[in-house]
Amino acid sequence: MISLFKCEFMKTRRRYVFMTAWAILAAFLAWIYPRHQSADLLRLGWMENLYELPLVNAIFMPLLSIIVSSRLCDIEHKGYMLKQLAVTEKRGKIYDAKLIYGLAIMMSCVMISWGMTIAFGYHVGYQGGVPIKLYLFYLLFTAVPTISVYLFQYTLSLCFKNQAIPFFVGAMGTFLGTFSMFLPQFPWLRRSLIWGYYGALSFVGLFGWTKENRYQYAHFDVIGIDWLSFIILVFVCVGMYLIGREIFKRKEL
């Protein structure tokens, strides 16, 4: 397994997959943070992030998953390499090695984004200390939906030669997942879409916000963690992994 993982690094030489993902992440961070400069937002900053970022993640992380999985799988399709690999190693192991490599890239982005959020908060001077426990929950509730979305996207990218198919499905899923966040009265909708779990697992609410006063009298509070959604998602991840692996094992090359 270690040699297969090593091969994944060798394969992506000159493809700059890590660098591409980090460059997209850097552009994304540069876009979202400059807005946090008003006095109200500095007061509410730590909690405001936990309220806003799940929505941003629901758009950004699935799109990044599409790019990373497609970039990693496309090289196998373009060079007809899957049939070569399949006679060299067990298909399940090939699936696992590539998945771990892709997840390492995605998790590096989740971690960097999380670390940068905290660093940025200190840099601009958010009031109070970082609520570390809540930020650890936020990290968990960003990582697990990202794993599920990546798993889905990766299996599609590996099974379809034409990368337009996973791209289209991923883009539609991202749209529906984001849309579901604006319909909190339908929790089943969020739970029925893997892209909807960024919203289903967000646990901070905004209170006292008005159009006139905006954030002046507003505050953020924990509205409770939806552990049922989390458990469902963990099972979905395991199920998708097992099904995706089996599909790849049975695929005729």
Place this chain on the structure above:
Amino acid sequence: MDEVVKTTGLTKFYRGTAAVSNLDMSVKKGRIYGFLGPNGAGKTTTLKMLLSLIRPTAGEMEIMGRRMNEKNRIEILRVTGSLIESPSFYGHLTGAENLRILQTMLDIPKKNIDKVLQIVRLDHQRGKKVSAYSLGMKQRLGLAGALLSFPQLLILDEPTNGLDPSGIQEMRELIRSLPQQYGMTVIVSSHLLSEIDQIAEDVGIIANGKMMYQGKLDRLHQIDQSKSLEEIFLDLTGKEKSL
């Protein structure tokens, strides 16, 4: 072990249509077996089944005296080299880097890379990106990949496709030398009788998924001495078509 490959009743259906039907194939050790048939006859499907790239609908396969199953599949295939349809490679990597990946996966000595690059005469192009290779060079790199572990069985599907006449000649000579030099058994498929005639000792002729003739190439000449080899081949493949 006299037979390196033996299939019994090998069958593959695609949506109710038989691509390969009840095929009994027998390839003897240290020989070059020409697998001949017109386009769409079922050659590639058969070879892909031998390599477990597709699942047979029915039938059995024995490779190197061992019946292939899910458990021993990789163990058997690791002593098998193959070049199916088009050569496999990562275009953004150099020829040597491509082979390095296979060498790492197969866990074989690094020196094999230099050796096979020399055999296929790509040693001077080893540092060049494969995307810049000509079709012939890519084909030779594919062959280098197949030879990398110096397998006991080599399966080549239309290896001269897309090569110029000198490339074809070079490939033929190389294939012919493999059994003597490295003790390999070679299965080489083609739709060109002249191609197989110049390389193979044994031949299997397939048409519409059925084995029409299997045996020594010399004996094929004796089927009807009044006819040329082409005519015999056309008779055999045409007979099935007209059924």
